[in-house]
Amino acid sequence: MTARVARAPNLGEELEAIVGHGHATDRPAHLAEVGIRAAASEPATWLVRPGSGAEIAEIVRLANRRHIPVSPVGAAARPPAALGAAEAGILVDLRRMSHVLHLDETSLVVHVQAGLSAHALEHILAPRGLSLGDFPPAILASTVGGMLSVRTPGKSSPRHGFIEEAVLGISAVLGDGRSIHTRVAPRRATGPDLARALCGSEGTLGFITSAVLRIHRRPEARFLSAHHLPDFEAALSAVHLAMREDAAPAALRVYDERQARAGLGDGAVRPGGAVLLAATAGPTDLAACDRDLIASSASALGGTPIAESFAETWWRQRTGREDSPSAALPSLQVSARPSRQAAVHRALRAAAAEAGIEVCVYASRFDPYGAVLFVTLIDPSTGEALGAQAEDAARGAIERAAEQAGAALLGAVPPALTPYFEDMRRRLDPAGIMNPRALASGSE
Amino acid sequence: MSSPFSPEGVAKQLDYCTYCPKMCRLACPVSNASARETLIPQAKMDTLNQLRRGRVPWSEPAAEPLWGCTGCRHCTVYCEHDNEPGLVLFSGRAEATSRGVGHPRLTDYPARFRNRDERLAERVREHVPRDRLGADTTVTFFPGCDAIDKAPEGISKALSLFDAATDDRVQVADIGRACAGYPLLAAGYPDMFRWHAAKVAGDLKRARTAIVGCSACVYTMRTQYAAEGINVSTEVLSVPEFLADRISRTPKRNRGESVYYHDPCYLSRYAGVVEAPRRVLAQIADVREFSWSGVDTVCCGGGGMLPKTMPETADAMAAQRLREIAQRGGGTVVTSCGTCSYMLARNAPRGVEVTDLHAYVADAAGAQPSPDATGDRAPGAEPSAPKRPSSTSDAP
Amino acid sequence: MTRPAIDSDRLARALRPIVGDDRISAKETDLTTYSRDMWPRLLISIREGTPLPHRAHLVVWPETVGEVAEIVRVARSQGVPIIPYGGGSGVCGGTVPVKGGIALDLKRMSAVAKIDRDDLICDVQAGANGEHFERELATRGYTFGHFPSSIYVSTVGGWVATRAAGQMSSKYGKVEDRIAGVTMVTGRGDIIDTDGLARSHRGPSWTQLLVGSEGTLGVITSARLRVSPAPELRVLRGYSFPDLIGGIEALRRIMQRGLRPAVLRLYDEFDTLMNALSGGGDRAPADIRHHHAPSPPAGAGALPRVPTQSADVEERSGLLGQIVGQLVPKDRRRGLTQSLRRELVAATLSRPRLFNNVAGPVASRGLRRGCRMIVGLEGSRVRTETEARLTFGELERAGGVDLGEEPGRRWLEHRYSVSYKMSPAFRAGAFVDTMEVASTWERLVDLYRSVRAAIAKHALVMAHLSHAYPEGCSIYFTFAGYADNQKHAEKLYDELWRSGMEAATRAGGTISHHHGVGLLKSLHMREEHRESMAILEALKASMDPDDIMNPGKLGLSAGGLS
């Protein structure tokens, strides 16, 4: 990237002039608060807290004039270490931009600033009987801007689709400082969906300042259920069967034996077996209907219902009200479409066995196109997760095996499209200042 | 409301098609096979409309789209205005031909038609024992040109079925003509057609019933002869209708085989013959359906002179028609029209057999033709027609 | 006519090695056919016999993705435009070759690949005809659930290129809701696959950036579409609401409760009247019709004669009667009150204000019909039954009166009939067209009123709402206008569209819900997207740096008409 390090002495003043006194800082302690290690010698990194889209536009214009990179710092969801050691430039912290601009309860649409955390938004919506939808609680920790800028699987639910599909309109600042506001409409046929260019572009094509999102009424009823299945693949098949029957559950999870023991206790699973956990929600009759569809699909694959309390345990863990005993982060995650899931599962187990290790697997984040398999590598001698070093050594071969069986590794940037993306980026951000290190080809 | 055949009616048809959002295009087999937008019914009709209005001067290239039609009437199934693009386009061909801008490959067609007709009439005599030939019987069999040309061995098989089905002695029409004249209409020569039709009708008039093997001939003799003012007192029946009417005397011997039945357009959509062949076939086999069948059948490519004017497209149509059967693992396709069975057979993919209804039924019955139906040549002695380029065929 | 300097012969020479002789045409007849689509403004010229202003130089029929890529590279090297052509059923002039070039007909690429039972994804080539595709799926036990009124005519590629919507969109979604990925040959001549099933990719959703591109970014050669198991059960009902607002409220409640009926159609007062009068269509659907060839009268000749122009005179002179006749079929006319019949006759299309003013009140008060709604649910048996019960309950709570199954069944039988009504209207000297706008629920009634008022100044107008979402809905206006000559008709047409588009934008709606932009709305793209056009421009420049892909469309460069 062409951005040069800014050395102009009055950058801080200029930034303060835009965002107001006290909202621009280059103090290492402040930077550390957002997880940035400042370089001791050259405090060229400024953290600013703008209060509006207009201020962001001015910041970007200033950055253009001075050829300084502008990057967002998100809330906790994405480790800010993505930026690593402080890089010269302007870091934009959106925490001041955390207002609901308009709540349209007739249309069930909310216009919200990008700095509001999804959690906080849920808190605002809840008393009104509203919600963003059945998204995994884990994703709610990030800001709305962060949630939309980074596209990863899992920001979805079988019932409410992908979070970016809930975007009806977006406001953003482009690389040259122009502000855009896409037209809000339920659907349209006026060319490509321009808001979707910004969703997932990680702050490179534009800086999301606010979004108009579809919201939902809180479900009238929620049912939790748990089923024991003869094996992991039968449990996956039960999910596919229920989806074919039009079931639209709020959340689903499939545990292999080891994961079930760890998460739900020994009583949940028999040797070799697997557990299917489901939450269905919506109008009472429909939620009950979906629950029954899942039950009959499970039973068609040799499953039997087990105590609802297992499902309640899962739900409490999922919503963070109870600690998950397997707190360790999974060693690897792959996504696979329904028809490949069984093969991928077999392949990664076989590859692990080859390497003399065991695995613990669960499937989650089901959406119409597939699910994510979360794999923890286990040291057979201790029964514990592998140490970091051993894990790094083993991961590659298992990932390759999964990939060959049809899985997709998370986080890759599609190489064939990179030239097009880079080209758009150059056009929208000729100075190359917008989050320059993000989304380079193959970057993680 | 004026009749669809009156000048006002035809003008309305042409205008409606000109302004139509191409609603019947999904059905037109010619444009489906060629993917040429100019050959969808709407565009062909619009072509004629612009010519008729003098907005485009008549010329061979300008009138060329009029020839891209087999007259299969599939479009009419999807037209809510009761338009008849096939018939109207044929009349456009006649107009083009009379203006000297007919199809370049059909300029000497009437002469060729006459030669072939005579040759085939002669050929019948070679294949049918003398005592089964005649023009004087109560029930006569008129096999149709392609049946005589491409599958003459089938004639005896048909006779064997008729012998079992009726006490009347059915004789093959020996009237010096093998065709009812449909190709002349399709080729743009309605005057020659009228002349030919009058001859055929006159020669057949002693028969109470004519069993007609060619699907186009059935409609032509039933309807178009009368439209030309030619009185046909003879009852015209297709082979499946004749057999279905005598179902108790047609072979019953279910061999557990399954066959697909291909509806010839002229039987299903012109003459309304859909159930009869299925009833006959169901006695000896399980009848399976194409996904487009009955009045929704897809044309084999043999109609409307297409094998002459656009031979590659005609063959592509037949191949496309059978692709579904190949994809399902192959099988036997039975049809009841000499032209269909010829077009389909010559384009059949591996694993797909095509045969005529009367031949299939006769064979299934144990191929026991009654002794006097067997001539000097045993039926089936001649190998079935090898694949030939269709331009040697005068199939309609 | 503007025909920039393109050397057709040189172009054909370069293309012949790719596709051979048979799949290139420079025939006059072909160039004429491919110079248009179903944009009603073009039909006005066609009726009057004025040649259309733009023509392609060649028509080419590729059969493989590889061929398409090679063709694009040749076009790029010679600076020649390419206009992807599907079914040519677009209603906005999207396939009009405003700068000449190659009309690229995709219909020879129509294969439908195997469907994996678990994935419920079908890879289908762009040229597949909509009805053929649905029937193919049906034989395998699936449905795509996309039933536009043009399903007989349009192609999968056209749907994807225009973000089309079918009559069952409230369950199955619009095309963009049902697409996992596309294969496209970009304007640079590369073959790219978007997303596909690998949801794991980071970066923006390329699929959503290419869907709706109307041929301006590249040629879509295939799409991965989400299919559903064929429904086990279908339930249909008619409901009646005292007025449009009540009906809209019911639609909103159903969608927001999380119910997804496949069909939800609400007709405004006038559309309800029209529907009732025409019985939803005059004929039984094809498959149940007894189908025989007509017999020409004896002695009339085996073939009709090609009529001379004098055969047209009679019908054209009875213009008023024609229009009214179309609006009110003979057998229903008796059912009308004497005064309404007079009003219908008196209110000619050349006095639309009067007619619109009369028609609304007459429709709602005089006939006390209110607004008709058609509701249909389908899917797996158990779930559909439950959802139907909840939906009907919701409708009744919202004040709807159950009319039983009959209206629903009739609608289903005649659901494509409306598409046939263009012919009589145009023959009678009128023009008809449709305008489909959309907004969130909050703005919807305002949108309805302002767009209706804008159109009503120029033409007879009615509307229905047939694509509902939890957050909003589209409104589909149908209008018929009349002027005494081509020039006036085109002026009226343009004026009508300009004021309709402006009204939609002012009311906070989008100018198109599913027909796309083409040439018709190209000039309004800036009002629609404002500064966001910068993103579209950047996308265009990166996908098609030489502006060879369908130039002049989507507001990206100067179009040729208007």
Ligand SMILES: Cc1cc2nc3c(=O)[nH]c(=O)nc-3n(C[C@H](O)[C@H](O)[C@H](O)COP(=O)(O)OP(=O)(O)OC[C@H]3O[C@@H](n4cnc5c(N)ncnc54)[C@H](O)[C@@H]3O)c2cc1C
């Ligand atoms: C009577 C009638 C009823 C209709 N009803 C509906 C309806 O219910 N719902 C609805 O959504 N629409 C409807 N339409 C509009 C029209 O049918 C749709 O826009 C349809 O999607 C167009 O498909 P097509 O194949 O005919 O495309 P075309 O008209 O051939 O092309 C449309 C546009 O897409 C581009 N394009 C086509 N194929 C490709 C490709 N493979 N790659 C790239 N670009 C391509 C073309 O260049 C053009 O810009 C109707 C139209 C008519 C005439």
Ligand code: SF4
């Ligand atoms: S035959 Fe009927 S459906 Fe076909 S183009 Fe003509 S008017 Fe349209």
Ligand code: SF4
């Ligand atoms: S009659 Fe058959 S071939 Fe002719 S236009 Fe109609 S569908 Fe096409």
